[in-house]
Amino acid sequence: MTKVVDQFLGARFGAYCVDAVEFAAGLPDASVDFSVYSPPFSSLYIYSESARDMGNVSNDAEFQATYRHLLRELFRVTRPGRLTAIHVKDLVFYSNSSDDGSRGLRPFTMESLFSHLAEGWTYHRMITISRCPVKEMQKTKADRLLYKHFREDAARTGGGLAEYVLVFRKWAPGMDETPRVTHSREEYPLDTWQDYAQPAFFTQDLWPDMRETDVLNVKAARDGQDEKHLCPMPLDIAERLVRQYTNPGETVFSPFMGIGSEGFVALKHGRRFIGSELKESYFRQAVRNLREAEHDGQAALFEGDLPEGGATLASARGIGAIGAAAE
Numbered sequence: 001m002t003k004v005v006d007q008f009l010g011a012r013f014g015a016y017c018v019d020a021v022e023f024a025a026g027l028p029d030a031s032v033d034f035s036v037y038s039p040p041f042s043s044l045y046i047y048s049e050s051a052r053d054m055g056n057v058s059n060d061a062e063f064q065a066t067y068r069h070l071l072r073e074l075f076r077v078t079r080p081g082r083l084t085a086i087h088v089k090d091l092v093f094y095s096n097s098s099d100d101g102s103r104g105l106r107p108f109t110m111e112s113l114f115s116h117l118a119e120g121w122t123y124h125r126m127i128t129i130s131r132c133p134v135k136e137m138q139k140t141k142a143d144r145l146l147y148k149h150f151r152e153d154a155a156r157t158g159g160g161l162a163e164y165v166l167v168f169r170k171w172a173p174g175m176d177e178t179p180r181v182t183h184s185r186e187e188y189p190l191d192t193w194q195d196y197a198q199p200a201f202f203t204q205d206l207w208p209d210m211r212e213t214d215v216l217n218v219k220a221a222r223d224g225q226d227e228k229h230l231c232p233m234p235l236d237i238a239e240r241l242v243r244q245y246t247n248p249g250e251t252v253f254s255p256f257m258g259i260g261s262e263g264f265v266a267l268k269h270g271r272r273f274i275g276s277e278l279k280e281s282y283f284r285q286a287v288r289n290l291r292e293a294e295h296d297g298q299a300a301l302f303e304g305d306l307p308e309g310g311a312t313l314a315s316a317r318g319i320g321a322i323g324a325a326a327e
């Protein structure tokens with residue numbers, strides 16, 4: 001049975017402190033309208049000492065093998081015709097971690113893409129999120145970004161690392177019965193659609209509304225065990241995805257909820273949310289953020305959209321039983 005360490009049920013959200021794969025395995029078929037999240041970036045960050053922390057892997061192949069269990073469950077729980085979106089980037093490896101002293105990039109983005117294909121998802125879209133290489137150089141002092149090397153040994157230099165959103169669709173029987181996501185001209189004029197359709201989001205110049213610092217505050221969630229940073233998903237990106245790919249009142253799922261960024265946006269825009277997170281301090285911060293967003297997003301809900309009699313999201317979706325097995 002799924003081991004839920006803690007849980008909090010709001011009127012429109014359910015947050016669970018639990019392993020993502022186990023949690024997803026307990027969700028009913030076709031119960032999720034859209035999932036959006038940043039997976040742990042392989043072994044780049046280990047968030048907790050738990051053996052279930054997906055960052056606790058010895059190499060990228062091991063990560064993808066574990067990750068595929070989740071992708072399989074996500075495919076099952078997603079409504080036919082609907083989508084999943086992940087926020088990823090490529091990773092760097094250094095001379096001291098390679099057998100032959102080489103250094104370069106680990107193609108985490110492509111590996112994650114192929115894992116989705118292997119689990120039945122159809123590749124739907126890639127959005128490039130441009131990041132400032134100067135800021136990256138100042139933060140990381142990466143060899144591959146130094147002007148000194150550009151002048152003296154340019155083969156050592158690379159370029160700034162972008163982030164990507166990969167979107168996949170579930171093509172499956174029953175697609176015609178799944179309600180379509182629709183947008184009115186009034187709420188979404190043509191220029192909004194033209195913005196949303198961009199293949200690249202720039203975090204500077206062209207996209208003044210896309211602030212690199214537009215993330216939920218992670219400081220309050222840190223505990224003494226923290227080894228690295230959380231990397232919260234930028235709210236602007238989550239917002240564009242949730243608004244494009246769901247109707248108000250629909251259910252958004254983040255299996256790696258962290259401090260709740262995807263849910264924060266979903267609730268603010270009148271959607272429902274379910275999230276799983278392994279690390280207790282992040283889970284607690286997520287609950288704080290989700291409660292605030294639920295309160296703020298109440299007005300965005302369509303009349304009569306909530307389950308009757310104060311029923312929780314979990315019971316509305318038939319997942320209440322999962323919460324019964326607290327450790």
Ligand SMILES: C[S@@+](CC[C@H](N)C(=O)[O-])C[C@H]1O[C@@H](n2cnc3c(N)ncnc32)[C@H](O)[C@@H]1O
Nearest residue numbers: 019020038047053054232233256258259261278
């Ligand atoms: C990239 S962070 C997600 C950040 C999140 N998008 C946000 O904005 O706060 C990945 C998260 O996955 C969590 N995690 C790692 N392994 C997990 C597992 N097996 N089940 C659930 N969560 C896990 C980590 O604790 C971390 O919070």
